[in-house]
Amino acid sequence: MSIKQDLKQLMKPYYMFNILLSLSYIAFKRVPILCHNFFETDHCEFEGRETEILFFLIIVVMIRTRKAGSVSMVNYISSSFIYTKVANLILWFNADILMGIIYGIIFIFGAFLFPEPTYSGADQVIYFRGAENLNEELQKEKHTIWLITFYTVWNPACVNFAPIFAKLSNQYGLENLKFGKIDIGRHPEAAKKYQVNDSSFSKQLPTVILFKEGKEVMRRPIPDGKNNFVKFPFSEESIQNVFGLNHLFDEARNQLNTQKRLKTE
Template sequence: MSIKADLKQLLKPYYLFNILLSLSYVVLKRAPGLCNYLFHVEECEFDGRETEILFFLVIVVMIRTRKSGSVSMINYLSSSFVYTKVANLILWFNADFLMGTVYGIIFVLGALLFPEPAYSGPDNVLYFRGLQGLDEELARTKDSYWLVTFYAAWNPACVNFAPIFAKLSTEYNLENLKFGKVDVGRYPEAAQKHRVNDSSLSKQLPTTILFKGGEEVVRRPAIDSKGTVAKFFFSSDNVRGAFNLNNLYEECKGAVKAKKKHVKRD
């Protein structure tokens, strides 16, 4: 996503609201006049406890966003909003119980009124309605490759990956190389069968699996024999490399041409 597209995305209510909530305490605590009135202090400075909380927040955000593979400004913000808002909640409660309660109410209402915007651009993705729909399609198209992403709508990493997966689907889609998605939040049985942990602390969301003949060929993030989940950053280049999409596309394209020649001869 370009900088221009990122800036346009920031104008959406979800991002504006969350940025305001994330900066609320720091801005108001350092604003002359407002800080004196709200916090009943003479100087607008952070005390020792506030400095510790903010310093800890910076460390947590840096670590978590690196683990989530955030590669753009929008991804970085989406991954950090939860931590910044929780830190603000602690700071507000530490300053005043009433203000902390008000912030908490705004926090909850904001989550209900301004959900994170889902990707709405072009794609060639088939959304499966549960395990049965996935199994039936894999069985029906055994001569095709299927690249299927198991995701949850509430997971920031899944939301960040959505436009990347959509763009890959428009670039590589063929009649024998198809792209699909399953919402494991709505269809947990699909996650259970394909060994995808769908809990809120899961390190497997999103999970993308390449199927051939209804069988799993490659998955990311990979899982070793001990059940350990390997780190994987879901960037466009990483997905291309992990699933060898360029060579797979040429292979499938060649198979389509050969099939058409065979049909013409008959």
């Protein structure tokens, strides 16, 4: 995603609202006119505890966004929202209990008023309704190659990956090379069957699995020798390279051409 596209994305209400919440305490504490009115003091500087909280926040955001595999400015910012808002909540409560309560109310209602935007563009993605539905489709036409994303609607990494997966489906989708998605938040039995952790602390979201002849042949992310999941950058280029989409596309297209030729003979 280009810088221009990133900036356009950040203009959406969800991002604008959360950026304002994330910067609220710093703005009210450091801008003199706001500081004098809300804190009733001429000392518009961070105190020792406030500085500690902000430094700790920076460290947490850097670690968590790197572990999430964020690959663009929007990804980094959206991945950090929960930590920055919690830090602001602590700062507001530390400064004034009433302001902390007001911030908390705004925090909660904002989540309902400004949900994170989801991808709604064109794609060739098939959405499955549970593990049984997915398994039936995998077994029905075993000559079809499937690339399936296991995701949840509330996970920022899954939301950020949605337009990338949609673009790949438009670029590589064929009759015998198909792209699918299954929401394991709504269908936890699918998460259990395909061993994908769907908890809020999961390092497996999203998970992309390649199926051939109805069987899994590759997935990302994967665990290392200590059963910790290796960070995987869910970018367009990484999916193309790791899953060999160009090779799969040529293989599937040649198979279709062969079938058409046999029908005409």
